[in-house]
Amino acid sequence: MRRAEQGEQLADPGSGVRTPPSRGTAAGAQAVAGGHSTLPHPPDGPARAFPPRPLPRRAGQSRSAAGRAPGAGGGSGRGRRGMARSRPGRCGRRGRCGRRGRRALLACAAWTAGWVLAAALLLRAHPGVLSERCTDEKSRRILAALCREYEGGVLVGDLCEDLCVGEKLLYQRCLYYERGKKVLQADWRGRPIILKSKEEAFSSFQPLALLQDAADEGSQDFPEAELLLLVAGEVKNALGLELSGGSLGPLWPGRRGPRWRGQLASLWSLLQQEEFVLFSLLQDLSRHALPVLGSCGHFYAVEYLAAGSPRHRALFPLDGATGAPRGGRGQAKAVSDMALSFLDMVSHFEDDFSHRLHLCDVKPENFAIRSDFTVVAIDVDMAFFEPKMREILEQNCTGDEDCNFFDCFSKCDLRVNKCGAERVNSNLQVICDKIFRHWFSSSLWSSALSFPLQRQLREAVQECADPGRTARSPPRAAPDVFWKLRRLLRETQRKLQEAEK
Structure with a gap:
């Protein structure tokens, strides 16, 4: 958690989640392993910074003969002994400059790989450093799109009317965006709340196949037993729990109404969010978990509480506590x-x-x-x-x-x-x-x-x-x-x- 005030809501994003290795890490490893060089070829001439690798020595061949190219003193070694040898350059016969160049190239590759590794470790420890910028302008656009889909009958929720029509649920500020997750602060009838969704758009969630099958058949009705099995299966997928139908009360869509399809589609988007499922099941069982106050489409609302932070001497803000300690x-x-x-x-x-x-x-x-x-x-x-x-x-x-x-x-x-x-x-x-x-x-x-x-x-x-x-x-x-x-x-x-x- 990353932000200034609301639990996961106002913390420095970090931690938590494992970040896949950076693509740059593989590239750095390839460079160290000796992938194709992108350096330009040196110009022709007697002084080459990167001399060609000596030819492999055959059995019985002297080390000096192996170092010569064909036609440059090979064979028996006779008949060309009188030919003037080219004078070795400043680097000497053994190519000390070449070795120094290779060492410099390897050092550069190692340095680059080190920085790539450091960046990968930083991203793993603080994945939020690449999080999308949290702005009021974008947050208002997200809620406006949510209301358009509500007005079009695509989604529903017990908070949609107050958010989209009655103006009793008012956006306050953007708290954070992190790996698709959107967390916003709002005021609902004078009460501070948090609006959350794992994804920005309703269309980002997997649709309920049962709705599509019914639409293809021209039917508006679905077997309730089949729907119950689907909800139980999604809970098991999210939390690993096998719950009976009687335990699914907080997640059940309720009575069928004129917006039944939108109701099911909205519920299905919420069931794909593990935190919503867990809060919903715990809200009547635990005083140590936030209750879910309502939802609109794929966004759900929870109580606003000021989160802890290492910046506080006591880790948690004590100003709002009863009889604030002095x-x-x-x-x-x-x-x-x-x-x-x-x-x-x-x-x-x-x-x-x-x-x-x-x-x-x-x-x-x-x-x-x-x-x-x-x-x-x-x-x-x-x-x-x-x-x-x-x-x-x-x-x-x-x-x-x-x-x-x-x-x-x-x-x-x-x-x-x-x-x-x-x-x-x-x-x-x-x-x-x-x-x-x-x-x-x-x-x-x-x-x-x-x-x-x-x-x-x-x-x-x-x-x-x-x-x-x-x-x-x-x-x-x-x-x-x-x-x-x-x-x-x-x-x-x-x-x-x-x-x-």
């Missing part, structure tokens, strides 16, 4: 509240669903806090339930580094050159590493807590973030470190409350 003790109490909420989220995602939910892109920009310091995941593009996680991790490999999918790691089985399907680190471990380390190794606590308690917190966070630092430690954060952190954070809250009295 001073060292106030910030320390806010951090302990947020840390406990992170632990609650870890436990919730681990135990409260039919499958564990893995967070593979943990950074402040992908989370936000409510006014009561509840932590909310606002970007779940890289969140996967256990079945999908196993499918992602189980890839070919030649070493453990091939089995790292952002923040979710596996191990390479060199006997079969296959990554294990089981994740070897955990959500808690990554949160300790990327969030808690910043909090509990900073000066936030210098005057707020006793030194012994600060030291215990730092040691517990270190044990959580790096459980494999000793041979006897498990490869992933053990359950007891979770309870240790929880106990220390509750003790921290108690000490801070006592200090206020």
Whole structure:
């Protein structure tokens, strides 16, 4: 996550996603390997910067004879000994200039390949550097096109009327574009919201074949059982979950009306967006996920919350929190509240669903806090339930580094050159590493807590973030470190409350 304010919405795009190798990398490799040179041929003359390669030496032939071209002193070597030899140039008989030229060419090729490799690594670490520029002008054009398709009956949604007719959903600003994804801020009846879509245009999504088949047959009706199977199949494709019809309520299109075809086409475009599907299924089950507020065509709306950022001393903006904390003790109490909420989220995602939910892109920009310091995941593009996680991790490999999918790691089985399907680190471990380390190794606590308690917190966070630092430690954060952190954070809250009295 990349932007200034809204979770994934206002973060410096980064991370996350694997970027395909740059085309330039292959080109650089070809240059190093000795592809066709594009250098101009040197002019004819006695001093050639790149002399022709000596002819191969035949068995029994002397090294000096092998270096001569046919007709220039070959044969028995007799009869031409009186011929005056050409005087060697400044480079000498052995072509020192030629060797220097080749070395310079190789050095240049290596330098170029180094820059190509550095650029490829930069793009992998920060794929957003090539993201499309986010502008208000283009964002307004995108929404205008959306409204034209709504007016033409191509798409529908419960927010379309307010956006396109009633002017009760008003565009505010462009937050970011990234690899096709569009994220915009708007005001809906006085409430700040975020409009999101994985693609700019409605036509970019795969159409529902059922609609086309019915149109070809001149029918307006579709078997509901067939539609149910299609929706369940798309959910399985997006999340790896096999859900019964009763669990698909938040995704079901509802009653058939005059715009039934547009309703189905709009739903199908939303089902192809994994984040929409996940938010829709979690909105009544988790207070740590954003609820979906509505949609129009392929755009869906979620609650606006100010995202975290490394620029904030406490990683998250505290101005909007209830009783905005002041001073060292106030910030320390806010951090302990947020840390406990992170632990609650870890436990919730681990135990409260039919499958564990893995967070593979943990950074402040992908989370936000409510006014009561509840932590909310606002970007779940890289969140996967256990079945999908196993499918992602189980890839070919030649070493453990091939089995790292952002923040979710596996191990390479060199006997079969296959990554294990089981994740070897955990959500808690990554949160300790990327969030808690910043909090509990900073000066936030210098005057707020006793030194012994600060030291215990730092040691517990270190044990959580790096459980494999000793041979006897498990490869992933053990359950007891979770309870240790929880106990220390509750003790921290108690000490801070006592200090206020």
